[in-house]
Amino acid sequence: MSGELIRIFDTTLRDGEQSPGCSMNLNEKLSLARQLERLGVDVIEAGFPIASDGDFDSVQAIAKTLDDVIVCGLARTAKLDIDRAGQAVESGKKPRIHTFIATSDIHLEHKLRMSREQVLEEVDRAVRQAKSYVDDVEFSAEDATRSDRDYLVEVFSTAVAAGASTLNVPDTVGYTTPREYGALIEYLREHVEGARDASGIIFSVHCHNDLGLAVANSLAAIRAGARQIECTVNGIGERAGNTSLEEIVMALKTRSDEFNGLETGINTVEIYPSSRLLSSVTGVQVQPNKAIVGDNAFAHEAGIHQDGVLKAAITYEIMTPESIGRASNELVLGKHSGRHAFRDRLLELGFEVEGDNFERAFRRFKSLADAKKVIYNEDLEAIVSDSLQTLDDRYGFESLVLQCGSDIPPSARVRLQLDEKVVEREASGVGPVDAIFRAISDLTETSSELIQYQVHAVTAGLDAQGEVSVTIEEEGRRVIGNGVHEDVMVASAKAYVHALNKLEWHKQRRHVDAPRGI
């Protein structure tokens, strides 16, 4: 191994973004990428350029924007995949191409329909092609943990000979255990040709959490000599998600005695802001008992007035909320704050908002400050993620009047902007949300299916803003729209309109059966 730093490879924008409802637009991805740079990750996997033009544009924009972090594009071994990935990252300061192919017999037989020999040839050709674009090439053996060990050795040896410098060992289906995975990494380190200590070759791990073991598997791999961890903020990702960045980083920090003092380059006080930013951009919240970033993760914030905790925090706390940047409920701005203070605060929260977006966000802030006594960080996040949405939108929310109750039929009158015209419709329904959504789908002549509807108050207090997230599906495409307002019914209308706009955008962007990666 080439050093005692553990590299953090963040795939929130690629594997994370592939999870249902977590898709993000270019602006949202850029905001997150900048926050990940502040967080101090070593590598950002920014997308899968062949998957769609939107993915390509995001990877390219992130590669051009960031200076201090490696920006990586994912590619299958196909020639066209690697060309697109190369074109997307080559203008960046620190470009990487990450290419992968499955190596388990299950995948070879059922998915690839290729022989082991054919796969070896693909690996050699693909890595060499990637090297023609960039120096820094990572190779992944998809479903490595269900692959034949000695065949894996051949595959990785081929990748090293062709010029790959990072070898990733994905537990694609979340099947392995710490003991087994550690042993696999050790075996590979011993047997892969050209990858012995001091060769500069880095072994990398990429775990999924289907059995709740992603963090432990990654830690076992580190003990066995792996030096890069692929992970996501809040552990989002396919199915049960990926290794959670905040858990692996805080486990290494809190128990450095167990891991030979190995360190990451993560600036841990940016962990909580990163988690919040992702939640507010996607509308997907973490559960209250989520480790590190959940509402209840720290005893003294959870309304527990326990004798032991009061007597000495050390009796129950192995890390402090401050160490991950949780200074909750901090009053940040008042109604007299100006543009300058507002912009500074947004920057601290990870948002660089300019032009029309900034003006819209500032107006929303001022009107909120009139309605609400105290403006918290969470309010600002909600306002800004609401303002980031409105690029190139086909539909715009104008106004709502609603009547409902226990003994009267709900009725909603909604006014929208639709392709530059203002249109209005009244509708009834089973409940008020039904009435609002019917009015909107009548006006927009859309027929998506409602999959999930959720609301949470952005902060505590009766005057809190409501943040609504609406999941809808049309022809196999699933999107989440968000809306925020002090009136949850208005927020519901905005969220539905946002979801319909996203659906329009995704229709142009990504095919339903676009490739999905390791």
Place this chain on the structure above:
Amino acid sequence: MSGELIRIFDTTLRDGEQSPGCSMNLNEKLSLARQLERLGVDVIEAGFPIASDGDFDSVQAIAKTLDDVIVCGLARTAKLDIDRAGQAVESGKKPRIHTFIATSDIHLEHKLRMSREQVLEEVDRAVRQAKSYVDDVEFSAEDATRSDRDYLVEVFSTAVAAGASTLNVPDTVGYTTPREYGALIEYLREHVEGARDASGIIFSVHCHNDLGLAVANSLAAIRAGARQIECTVNGIGERAGNTSLEEIVMALKTRSDEFNGLETGINTVEIYPSSRLLSSVTGVQVQPNKAIVGDNAFAHEAGIHQDGVLKAAITYEIMTPESIGRASNELVLGKHSGRHAFRDRLLELGFEVEGDNFERAFRRFKSLADAKKVIYNEDLEAIVSDSLQTLDDRYGFESLVLQCGSDIPPSARVRLQLDEKVVEREASGVGPVDAIFRAISDLTETSSELIQYQVHAVTAGLDAQGEVSVTIEEEGRRVIGNGVHEDVMVASAKAYVHALNKLEWHKQRRHVDAPRGI
């Protein structure tokens, strides 16, 4: 070790119930206890009898009700604690007392202010006292993972000599790692006097998830010879929660090759119904990427139309949704279904509802069946958990009329039943929820603080019911109230009224600084 069965000790009703907002009343606890018995757990820790009369009553009622499962009450080593625990469980068929005391120097110094010798005396006395009530005594060394190893050996040896047959090794603060924890269990098995193989002594593990390692730590302990796992449904519990029952069980089942074929007695098809029952009773949902029970945990349910998945489930699925009882969106009942079919279906979902509760639930079902095309299991869960609430309530929701929108001030007229009288009030607010809650707090003359407000649609579809959960706090007491209705504003009013009723009930039940356990 005395066998090759891994005992599942469920502490959802004790450690789980202590997490913020997860408190349950007697009816709710009984429903869950019956479901846990169907699930096939070996031990149910039903509560902490000394903590409050409500806890005592719940433990006693559960011990009397269940036949096939060990019912356990928690107690510190204090004489009064053990008396209460003994009285609570002694009428059960399989009673256990679980007594604990901290053994780490940190806790001895900052919390207990006792010497090591004093603690040893307490252990001896407490276990003997517990044995005077029941044969089956479990002893826990709180904060074992930060305790001196050789002192731990002394403590456990003392417990064995006094008659304890289960020795629990809690990682109270969620600090340990799989390697370290496995080594600790091995050391204890070797050194604790009277606890060698074939002695009948069972080593037990109790892990917290602060670093995301609870499941992996428990599995490492099993490899080292532990034979009881303490865990909770959905992994609820203090801070980041406990070992998640569904994850540990499915890891053992899916990877039995890694664990010498060790088995649990769990009927895995009851896992998903148990998870849903807990969520609907507490109003605390799991995140979409929660392993095993999250909405996205299984690829083919998550709207992913991936080539590989379609070609062969085996390429991405290491377990099936059916194996944990997930047969989602199943149509169960229509508007013509009668009482008998309704009752049968509720029993299958884990609800035994009788008398007034049943009649109320049946009426709600009939009226919902008029409004909503399709009635899913989730609808029935929501209706029933709504009906379980209304015992001994001081406040009752009667009706609501609401007006709101983007350009008009929201106004709400609420009618409540209050100590047998019907009262009515109109109020305005920042948003409609604010207006409704203000009307209710005016009517009830209460002044709790709103901590969190959340809504989710119970099922997909525009005509779905909305389930609202409201977290409020008063003088350090925090409760969650739930309400369900096809009109989310009506559901909001019901949820707030429910929360206020719960607060009333908890004022009588549990002191804010009641003891909290390992």
